[in-house]
Amino acid sequence: MGVLNVTPDSFSDGGRHTDCAVAVAHALSMVEEGAAIIDVGGESTRPGATPVSEQEELDRVIPVIEALRARTDAVISIDTMKPAVMRAACAAGAELINDVMALRMPGALDAAVATGAAICLMHMQGDPQTMQAAPHYDDVVQEVSDFLAERMACCVRNGIAAERIVLDPGIGFGKSLEHNLTLLANLDRLAVHGRPLLVGVSRKSMFGALLGRSVDQRLPGSLAAAAFAVSQGAVIVRAHDVAATVDAVRTAHALKMRRAAT
Numbered sequence: 001m002g003v004l005n006v007t008p009d010s011f012s013d014g015g016r017h018t019d020c021a022v023a024v025a026h027a028l029s030m031v032e033e034g035a036a037i038i039d040v041g042g043e044s045t046r047p048g049a050t051p052v053s054e055q056e057e058l059d060r061v062i063p064v065i066e067a068l069r070a071r072t073d074a075v076i077s078i079d080t081m082k083p084a085v086m087r088a089a090c091a092a093g094a095e096l097i098n099d100v101m102a103l104r105m106p107g108a109l110d111a112a113v114a115t116g117a118a119i120c121l122m123h124m125q126g127d128p129q130t131m132q133a134a135p136h137y138d139d140v141v142q143e144v145s146d147f148l149a150e151r152m153a154c155c156v157r158n159g160i161a162a163e164r165i166v167l168d169p170g171i172g173f174g175k176s177l178e179h180n181l182t183l184l185a186n187l188d189r190l191a192v193h194g195r196p197l198l199v200g201v202s203r204k205s206m207f208g209a210l211l212g213r214s215v216d217q218r219l220p221g222s223l224a225a226a227a228f229a230v231s232q233g234a235v236i237v238r239a240h241d242v243a244a245t246v247d248a249v250r251t252a253h254a255l256k257m258r259r260a261a262t
């Protein structure tokens, strides 16, 4: 899953049209490098990120999704918490809703049901403004697992077939370094829900804490964590550096397949 941030701070000083053309070109290059999914996001979910209005988010992502839909068969994912953005993005060609709030915002569940899209349910403790203040768990793996089970049950109760659902532990979303490492080390315990697992570690602050690396020096750590996650059962890896991550993930998968053969 290639990351496509359509937020002003992720582009040069071009206007919106430039941003759209630049975004589409970047997305197509990620597809070329092996991305099966392009995750289009118009509102940063980084810790402490400033919320974006619904109209601003729509203005950012819809033109990009429309242009992308016309240029590639890759799956387009919409990274949003807002029901109106989910509906418009799917109408424009998105086929996966990537909601870091796991459809907990008012109207999000109804929007997801109406679109018929696949859904990624991700765990977050708190919200992007507060989640890293003082995250606490008694048993992080069990609590994340229970949350995902509850959200999936809620979706199924509302008519979203389990086959449409992907689960994600939400690395970095209300977690300390210890919590993130424990979740990745025990990712296989989330396989009990019988749904594909999505993991996003790319360039995250856990590598600053663990390795002392700045955000532009986190590729080795990100690749190691992505490969380990695949060895533990992750099926989708969300990444900025697609070519390198594709090689790491394909290597880990080849090795994992041989373990199963012995």
Ligand SMILES: Cn1cnc2c(O)nc(N)nc21
Residues within 6 Å of the ligand: 041, 045, 079, 098, 099, 100, 120, 122, 168, 170, 171, 198, 199, 200, 201, 238
């Ligand atoms: C948008 N976004 C940022 N990090 C993410 C992660 O780890 N998983 C998912 N599903 N989305 C993410």
